[in-house]
Amino acid sequence: MERDTHFILGVYDDEDVLLHAVEKVRGSGVKIHEVYSPYPVHGLEHVLGYKRSKLPIAAFLFGMLGTSLALTMQFYMMKFDWPMIIGGKDHAAFPDFVPVSFEMTVLLAAFGMVGVFLITSNLKPWAQPRIFDLRSTDDKHIMAIDIANNSSLDLDKITEILNESGATEVNKKSFE
Amino acid sequence: MQVTSSVRQPLVTGGKTYHDVTHDVSRQVEGKPSKLWFLAFLTAAGVLALGSIALLATLWEGIGMWGLNKTVGWAWDITNFVWWVGIGHAGTLISAVLLLFRQKWRTSINRAAEAMTIFAVICAAMFPVIHMGRPWLGAFWALPLPNTYGSLWVNFNSPLLWDVFAISTYFSVSLVFWYIGLIPDFATIRDRATGLRKIIYGALSFGWDGAAKTWMRYESVSLILAGLATPLVLSVHTIVSFDFATSVIPGWHTTIFPPYFVAGAIFSGFAMVLTLMIITRKVYKLEDYITIGHIELMNIVIIITGSIVGIAYITEFFIAWYSGVEAEQYAFINRATGPYWWAYWSMMTCNVISPQLFWFKKIRTSIVATFALSIVVNIGMWFERFVIIVTSLHRDYLPSSWAMFYPTWADIGVYLFTFGLFFTLFFLFAKFFPVINMAEVKSVLKSSSEKAHK
Numbered sequence: 001m002e003r004d005t006h007f008i009l010g011v012y013d014d015e016d017v018l019l020h021a022v023e024k025v026r027g028s029g030v031k032i033h034e035v036y037s038p039y040p041v042h043g044l045e046h047v048l049g050y051k052r053s054k055l056p057i058a059a060f061l062f063g064m065l066g067t068s069l070a071l072t073m074q075f076y077m078m079k080f081d082w083p084m085i086i087g088g089k090d091h092a093a094f095p096d097f098v099p100v101s102f103e104m105t106v107l108l109a110a111f112g113m114v115g116v117f118l119i120t121s122n123l124k125p126w127a128q129p130r131i132f133d134l135r136s137t138d139d140k141h142i143m144a145i146d147i148a149n150n151s152s153l154d155l156d157k158i159t160e161i162l163n164e165s166g167a168t169e170v171n172k173k174s175f176e
Numbered sequence: 177m178q179v180t181s182s183v184r185q186p187l188v189t190g191g192k193t194y195h196d197v198t199h200d201v202s203r204q205v206e207g208k209p210s211k212l213w214f215l216a217f218l219t220a221a222g223v224l225a226l227g228s229i230a231l232l233a234t235l236w237e238g239i240g241m242w243g244l245n246k247t248v249g250w251a252w253d254i255t256n257f258v259w260w261v262g263i264g265h266a267g268t269l270i271s272a273v274l275l276l277f278r279q280k281w282r283t284s285i286n287r288a289a290e291a292m293t294i295f296a297v298i299c300a301a302m303f304p305v306i307h308m309g310r311p312w313l314g315a316f317w318a319l320p321l322p323n324t325y326g327s328l329w330v331n332f333n334s335p336l337l338w339d340v341f342a343i344s345t346y347f348s349v350s351l352v353f354w355y356i357g358l359i360p361d362f363a364t365i366r367d368r369a370t371g372l373r374k375i376i377y378g379a380l381s382f383g384w385d386g387a388a389k390t391w392m393r394y395e396s397v398s399l400i401l402a403g404l405a406t407p408l409v410l411s412v413h414t415i416v417s418f419d420f421a422t423s424v425i426p427g428w429h430t431t432i433f434p435p436y437f438v439a440g441a442i443f444s445g446f447a448m449v450l451t452l453m454i455i456t457r458k459v460y461k462l463e464d465y466i467t468i469g470h471i472e473l474m475n476i477v478i479i480i481t482g483s484i485v486g487i488a489y490i491t492e493f494f495i496a497w498y499s500g501v502e503a504e505q506y507a508f509i510n511r512a513t514g515p516y517w518w519a520y521w522s523m524m525t526c527n528v529i530s531p532q533l534f535w536f537k538k539i540r541t542s543i544v545a546t547f548a549l550s551i552v553v554n555i556g557m558w559f560e561r562f563v564i565i566v567t568s569l570h571r572d573y574l575p576s577s578w579a580m581f582y583p584t585w586a587d588i589g590v591y592l593f594t595f596g597l598f599f600t601l602f603f604l605f606a607k608f609f610p611v612i613n614m615a616e617v618k619s620v621l622k623s624s625s626e627k628a629h630k
Contacts, residue, residue, distance in 0.1 A: 013194075034387045034389065039391075041388070045391075063404075077332065078329070102411060103338075103345040106408050107348065110404050113401075114397060114401075117397045121393055123383060124382055125380070127383025130385065135367075
């Protein structure tokens with residue numbers, strides 16, 4: 001039996017039971033591979049001990065890039081490359097450049113952040129996800145435990161911990 | 177800890193479980209389309225085909241096909257543009273602004289409202305593109321692309337160019353926001369499907385697996401996109417209003433335009449959402465998700481924005497008088513009592529008087545009354561743009577060039593084309609995409625319905 005491709009799955013059907021279960025299971029020294037849910041469960045990332053996402057920083061940096069690009073482009077085109085008097089205004093009519101700069105800030109921030117999100121989460125049309133349980137996109141929360149990562153505990157012990165934590169089912173799943 | 181409020185009504189009625197949510201929404205995608213859907217789709221596609229004759233004639237012959245003359249150089253094209261853009265404001269407002277305000281009732285209507293936004297913006301963008309006359313060259317006039325004139329760049333002092341940036345940013349950011357929300361729901365459909373459908377929705381779902389880490393990032397992305405989309409949605413109609421407000425035409429040269437246009441956009445957008453949702457909930461039997469409570473809340477938004485619009489109309493009149501500028505005063509007197517008095521009073525009746533009926537609880541919780549008034553509001557908002565644009569232009573400073581605007585068959589046909597396009601796209605969406613955001617509805621199910629787990 002190849003241990004590195006085998007998982008024990010705890011199936012939960014209530015988000016509050018799940019949150020307590022994650023705490024209990026981690027408290028018993030079991031390392032959780034990941035929890036799969038049909039909808040975002042608030043507080044799950046805290047009990048799993050995940051660090052805050054850095055996506056806001058990505059969005060900010062891309063936004064700044066958008067502002068700088070937009071301002072550079074407008075000043076270059078209107079002031080230096082082909083200056084023209086329009087409506088008696090200064091060539092470098094900063095207030096007129098605000099709307100386009102704002103729009104480009106939003107555009108780059110949104111696209112940059114979403115791009116980073118898709119790449120870091122490995123979301124792409126040709127991705128082949130490992131589906132632990134088809135009900136994890138319907139109505140069940142699936143807690144996956146990688147047996148290889150918990151070699152100090154035997155399977156019966158992990159099963160017992162899961163059952164005690166409120167799992168409605170405990171299943172096994174193997175991937176090739 | 178979840179708290180169930182004893183004061184607020186549940187957002188989802190009928191004691192739905194998580195699986196019921198999946199089933200009720202997915203079965204529309206999985207089942208064979210009904211006869212009613214085919215009838216509706218074919219009608220929309222027929223209008224699209226009919227309208228495309230006018231569109232092709234306009235592209236072939238040029239915009240001389242329209243009823244424009246040298247006095248009224250902007251008429252139905254820009255009226256329809258502003259009207260559609262306005263309608264396109266509700267979706268992002270519902271999903272972004274209401275997300276920031278933590279209004280959980282948005283969850284069952286945001287998907288369809290965002291789809292409506294995207295389709296309305298496509299229809300809106302048609303008009304300035306067609307009005308270019310030779311749209312295949314338009315990229316050089318609208319975008320800062322290097323060209324053989326120097327390069328002679330586009331004019332960044334012009335609000336028309338700001339519009340290019342605003343509308344294209346709004347369209348693409350709304351599309352991304354909508355698609356990110358669709359990914360988990362496509363995964364739900366994928367996991368219920370077999371064969372070809374599994375392959376198609378598998379690709380559409382981008383390999384979503386619902387991992388807690390991905391959900392955490394997803395929540396972060398949604399919140400920031402909402403934070404970006406909120407000023408964006410306000411900026412779009414502000415910039416559309418700059419097209420008029422930065423000019424020196426009496427009747428357009430008004431500092432009140434940005435907030436007044438934004439309120440009007442929300443007003444007409446919510447009305448269109450109601451028109452579409454009342455049909456969708458009936459045809460798809462989604463009465464437990466889009467409840468009378470949802471309709472009532474949207475009607476309240478309509479009263480508020482309708483009243484803001486009403487105050488704006490009165491303020492414009494007052495300022496015209498108070499400014500002491502004769503041309504400005506004449507523009508407004510002419511609006512109300514000149515040859516286009518019927519358009520002005522249609523606008524006043526539809527936009528200012530009719531939404532006040534929603535103060536009566538009986539009316540704002542009646543589906544028939546809401547449906548009728550939602551259409552009245554959109555007729556009124558079309559007249560608002562027509563009044564602002566055509567009545568301000570048709571009697572300019574030189575009385576010898578005063579003129580009236582008469583639409584030709586091509587004007588009407590191109591407008592019909594956009595209706596056909598809008599409804600064709602909406603019906604395709606309603607058949608092939610989950611019309612309700614299942615993941616978000618599930619996330620509010622427990623706190624809003626005691627029966628979710630029984």
